[in-house]
Amino acid sequence: xxxxxxxxxxxxxxxxTSLTIQCQVDSQVTMMFWYRQQPGQSLTLIATANQGSEAxxxxxxxxxxxxxxxxxxxxxxxxxSNMSPEDSSIYxxxxxxxxxxxxxFGPGTRLTVL
Amino acid sequence: xxxxxxxxSTLSVQEGDSAVIKCTYSDSASNYFPWYKQELxxxxxxxxDIRSNVGEKKDQRIAVTLNKTAKHFSLHIxxxxxxxxxxxxxxxxxxxxxxxxxxGGTRVLVKP
Numbered sequence: 001x002x003x004x005x006x007x008x009x010x011x012x013x014x015x016x017t018s019l020t021i022q023c024q025v026d027s028q029v030t031m032m033f034w035y036r037q038q039p040g041q042s043l044t045l046i047a048t049a050n051q052g053s054e055a056x057x058x059x060x061x062x063x064x065x066x067x068x069x070x071x072x073x074x075x076x077x078x079x080x081s082n083m084s085p086e087d088s089s090i091y092x093x094x095x096x097x098x099x100x101x102x103x104x105f106g107p108g109t110r111l112t113v114l
Numbered sequence: 115x116x117x118x119x120x121x122x123s124t125l126s127v128q129e130g131d132s133a134v135i136k137c138t139y140s141d142s143a144s145n146y147f148p149w150y151k152q153e154l155x156x157x158x159x160x161x162x163d164i165r166s167n168v169g170e171k172k173d174q175r176i177a178v179t180l181n182k183t184a185k186h187f188s189l190h191i192x193x194x195x196x197x198x199x200x201x202x203x204x205x206x207x208x209x210x211x212x213x214x215x216x217x218g219g220t221r222v223l224v225k226p
Contacts (some may be wrong), residue, residue, distance in 0.1 A: 100146040
């Protein structure tokens with residue numbers, strides 16, 4: 001597995017503002033992913049963070065709202081832009097390891113938008 | 115794309131009994147099926163997985179079975195303990211999509 005950290009662990013933000021979440025891994029990984037987990041719900045993939053190219057977004061998620069950076073093989077950021085209360089959720093990064101992309105998750109960022 | 119359905123959504127068992135969670139998937143090309151356990155306020159943790167060339171896999175008190183023909187897989191927990199109380203998620207990895215699709219989750223409560 002890998003050691004994965006996220007910053008911040010939690011935040012309370014005002015609507016209309018933006019928050020950038022950082023994900024750091026202790027080893028180089030090819031695949032990094034960003035998920036959203038709304039209260040009491042399952043995990044929904046937002047996008048795959050590709051190193052050296054644009055992220056690949058899932059249906060329902062757009063780059064203007066969730067811009068992602070992946071400057072190297074150990075780090076990625078997810079920005080939640082122009083936030084509304086509906087964006088209140090836990091945001092998790094994960095890394096894929098091995099031939100089957102066994103995924104290991106970061107501790108998550110709990111976001112509350114007022 | 116892939117669709118994963120998980121049942122039941124909640125499961126209450128007496129300590130020492132067995133718990134079984136079932137998932138079905140839609141994409142016949144899916145070839146990897148992990149299970150995650152998520153305790154309250156914690157990150158999902160990979161507890162066991164199975165690949166499409168295997169029908170069953172065991173790890174102590176947990177086991178997973180896969181029926182590729184029927185496109186379903188199951189998690190079995192034997193001799194349940196209070197620390198098994200958590201939300202469990204199944205997932206399927208589609209070869210085409212290069213990503214995991216998660217089931218809706220099962221909240222397991224083990225009553226002492």
